Amino acid sequence: MIGTFDAKIPAGPLAQKWRSHRDHSRLVSPNNRRKFEIIVVGSGLAGGSAAATLGELGYRVKCFCFQDSPRRAHSIAAQGGINAAKNYQNDGDSVYRLFYDxxxxxxxxSREANVYRLAQIANNIIDQCVAQGVPFAREYSGYLANRSFGGAQVSRTFYARGQTGQQLLLGCYQALCRQIAADTVRMLPQTEMLDLVIVDGRAKGIITRNLRSGHIDKHAADAVVLASGGYGNVYYLSTNARGCNVTGTYRAYKRGALFANPSFTQIHPTCIPVSGEHQSKLTLMSESLRNDGRVWVPKRKENREKVPGEIPEADRDYYLERKYPSYGNLAPRDISSRAAKEVCDEGRGVGHSGRGVYLDFADAIKRLGEETIRERYGNLFEVYEKITGEDAYKVPMRIYPAVHYTMGGLWVDYDLMSNVPGLFVIGEANFSDHGANRLGASALMQGLADGYFVLPNTLPNYLAGQMGKRPSPDCPEFREAEQNVHARIDRLLKVNGTRSLDSFHRDLGLLLWEKCGMSRHENGLREALQKIPELREEFWRDVRVLGSDEDFNQFERDESAGAHFREEHQTPDGEALRDDERHAAVFAWEFGGDGQAPKLHREPLHFETVDLTQRSYK
Amino acid sequence: MNFRLRIWRQPNRKSPGKLVDYDIRDISPNTSFLEMLDILNETLLGRDEEPIAFDSDCREGICGTCSLTINGEAHGPDHPGAVCELYMRKFRDGATIIVEPFHVGSFPIVKDLVIDRSVLDRIVQAGGFISARAGSAPEANSIPVPKHNADLAMEAAACIGCGACAAACPNGSAMLFTSAKVSHLAFLPQGDPERASRVLKMVQVMDAEGFGNCTNTYECEAVCPAEISASFIAKLNREYARAVLQRSAGE
Known part of the structure; x- marks a missing residue:
């Protein structure tokens, strides 16, 4: 294994760790910064904010994205909001509470030290975004407004209509544009990273392909920052954009970077169900709909295809209200998702495919009037009608869970550096802050914390020792990586089979969704582990264009934790049953060679401040 | 449902393009327009023909990547919304559908339906930002912003940067796009210090890149997937006039 496997958590009390770490880290002086080249792969909230901030500091930055403009990165689709512990509501919020929640x-x-730092930085993010002109919602007083979100008892979420991700991304895109104009950042859109180059055990560059010309290029640098997002699209159907793939982190993994907690994937309960086999993506409907909608399916499966209005009350099963009387339709994400799967597995799912449950607003409309519902959710009802052609004011919505976010990712230490020295990983691409389940409005917070505030403070600590050590892109390591890329492309083109890439991707996605989706069982996991190599073999025999593949062993985490729900490990009332004794650890996987099993490393998690309790939202 | 598609094919920027007919059958009305093109491409691949190049990414109307003119309308007939939010049930069974890229002089065609909109990035690079260094921002609530202004700023900031406004405009004008960014930042006190230089620089680049001028036809507003109001163009004109007067007064 390359490098070390030490989280390097600073000593001292939890609240002082970040401060004292910065006080003792090495720096790069302003005159020397222009001598360093930094590569940033990705231009979303994490990559865009990192590239802009490093450019502003005076480093020479190259930023890569596969889209035609950095403004189109998929952070743009985040709806709900961003958390911070400002306590503007005077409702008892604090940095500690945001950390604990x-x-x-x-x-x-997840690690105490990382999460505490995130909670500390969250307030700076709001300040920074307001200064940039992000039009957050405001009260009539002119001060910032907040809304409540799941998993918290305080109101701490800042938002810009249902387009918070868009507005935060445009804020950091504009900061990036300013640096591009100032010539500190060179933007390379429509360029994807195809390999990581390691020289003397350190990440020193990447190999890219221009998606328009097909040209392969070598880029040398003093450090490489991956901000290329999560791996949700391995399931084929997800709420991710079409272009989001895991190539960047996967190539780094193949070059020795550890992949941590891959089994922690978040399934969002309220998405529009799949309508046909040619569907290309799933659309999220804001979780806020569950405030007024009631979730149900028919009690008997014979009624599954009946018009919902013809099913009398007595024949309906409001299963969330039945199973979770105190939380009802607002049960947490992972629990609601699993409950929907369960009733559909019983054959009671609704809609053409049988993979859907009703989200019914009839009672709320009767109680509050259609006008109130229109005011609260009008735009969501419009989106629903565009996609399904149905009027949700008249017939209940149909929803089903979908893959949404991946908590797992490349392993990083406290400085956000992977076990490969010089390779930093930020945003959804790393594994660092969300543990086994991410709370709403935390993804935007982490992406911007990493890019604006953490990386710019930790990167110099590494760079200070690397002055003048940037290799030439013509050195043997770059030539080897470039040849590697060419060989792979040639091999893919030579297959000249009969099946399209999408057809393989769909098969792989379906297999993972069935066996490693909302809940997992040892038998299903074994089946998947056997079928993936078969699919890979067929891919290399019969594919027609380009692709990537992935598999990990999920047996090792023989417990349930958050979104990783092993059917064998549940409490009597169906909650995730952790095994803190054996599994309070990060599981990080090392690539073992093509066709070989990956090797497991464990990083034990030490909790000095919080008690490990049974998570219950009942 | 069955359709005849007449699709713009053009191998590269320099070669001439033309409309080519394709018949497509048995499409479910619940298929999105772009999924219908995915299906067509799978068929073409199976026949050893070159698939049609088109751009898309988020497929939920927010990233602004998709850029098709359908039967002469930017983003097709289902306004407001981007092409990725258009479903085949909006068409008559057996219809002939003409699919072209956004035809704007400043958006060169790369291949088939794919265009180069990097010019929109260059307009923002000219000044569409507030210079705020990470680390130097004051406490967020130290400057109250009247709710009305914050709401107007949000309405303008909702632009997804697709360029449909320029494609729909008979003059090929990008004034709606530019005005949205100028207005967004001009409505906020944080945008005030750079207000005059911002509008002058952005308009200068917009003109230099070859976009036309606004003659109040409002086609831009009609096709805009983010429902950006043409009244922001009036705001842009006011901001520009204000900045020119300030400059000539030597301020």
Missing amino acids: TIKGGDFR
């Missing part, structure tokens, strides 16, 4: 929401599978 986040670590508990993650079912105690």
Whole structure:
């Protein structure tokens, strides 16, 4: 294994760690910064904010994205909001509470020090975004407004209509544009990273392909920052954009970077169900709909295809209200998702495919009037009608869970550096802050914390020792990586088979969704582990264009934690049952060679401040 | 449902393009327009023909990547919304559908339906930002912003940067796009210090890149997937006039 496997958590009391770490880290002086080249792969909230901030500091930055403009990165699709512990509502919020809610929401599978730092930085992010002109919602007084979100008892979420991700991304895109104009950042859109180059054990560059010309290029640098997002699209159907793939992190993994907690994937309960086999993506409907909608399916499966209005009350099963009387339709994400799967598995799912449940607003409309519902959710009802052609004011919505976010990712230490020295990983691409389950409005917070505030403070600590050590892109390591890329492309083109890439991707996605989706069982996992190599073999025999593949062993985490629900491990009332004794650890996987099993490393998690309790939202 | 598609094919920027007919059958009305093109491409691949190049990414109307003119309308007939939010049930069974890229002089065609909109990035790079260094921002609530202004700023900031406004405009004008960014930042006190230089620089680049001028036909507003109001163009004109007067007064 390359490098070390030490989280390097600073000593001292939790609240002082970040401060004292910065006080003792090495720096790069302003005159020397222009001598360093930094590569940033990705231009979303994490990559865009990192590239802009490093450019502003005076480093020479190259930023890569596969889209035609950095403004189109998929952070743009985030709807709900961004958390911070400002306590503007005077409702008892604090940095500690934001920290505790986040670590508990993650079912105690993340590092205390990282999560505490995130909670500390969250307030700076709001300040920074307001200064940039992000038009957050405001009260009539002119001060910032907040809304409540799941998993918290305080109101701490800042938002810009239902387009918070868009507005935060445009804020950091504009900061990036300013640096591009100032010539500190060179933007390379429509360029994807195809390999990581390691020289003397350190990440020193990447190999890219221009998606328009097909040209392969070598880029040398003093450090490489991956901000290329999560791996949700491995399931084929997800709420991710079409272009989001895991190539960047996967190539780094193949070059020795550890992949941590891959089994922690978040399934969002309220998405529009799949309508046909050619569907290309799934659309999220804001979770806020569950405030007024009631979730149900018919009690008997014979009624599954009946018009919903013809099913009398007595024949309906409001299963969330029945199973979770105190939380009802507002049960947490992972629990609601699993409950929907369960009733559909019983054959009671509705809609053409049988993979859907009703979200019914009839009672709320009767109680509050259609006008109130229109005011609250009008735009969501419009989106629903565009996609399904149905009027949700008249017939209940149909919803089903979908893959949404991946908590797992490349392993990083406290400085956000992977076990490969010089390779930093930020945003959804790393594994660091959300444990086994991410709370709403935390993804935007982490992406911007990493890019604006953490990386710019930790990167110099590494760079200070690397002055003048940037290799030439013509050195043997770059030539080897470039040849590697060419060989792979040639091999893919030579297959000249009969099946399209999408058809393989769909098969792989379906297999993972069935066997490693909302809940997992040892038998299903074994089946998947056997079928993936078969699919890979067929891919290399019969594919027609380009692709990537992935598999990990999920047996090792023989417990349930947050979104990783092993059917064998549940409490009598169906909650995730952790095994803190054996599994309070990060599981990080090392690539073992093509066709070989990956090797497991464990990083034990030490909890000095919080008690590990059974997570219950009942 | 069955359709005849007449699709713009053009191998590269320099070669001439033309409309080519394709018949497509048995499409479910619940298929999105772009999924219908995915299906067509799978068929073409199976026949050893070159698939049609088109751009898309989020497929939920927010990233602004998709950029098709359908039967002469930017983003097709289902306004407001981007092409990725258009479903085949909006068409008559057996219809002939003409699919072209956004035809704007400043958006060169790369291949088939794919265009180069990097010019929109260059307009923002000219000044569409507030210079705020990470680390130097004051406490967020130290400057109250009247709710009305914050709401107007949000309405303008909702632009998804697709360029449909320029494609729909008979003059090929990008004034709606530029005005949205100028207005967004001009409505906020944080945008005030750079207000005059911002509008002058952005308009200068917009003109230099070859976009036309606004003659109040409002086609831009009609096709805009983010429902950006043409009244922001009036705001842009006011901001520009204000900045020119300030400059000539030597301020």
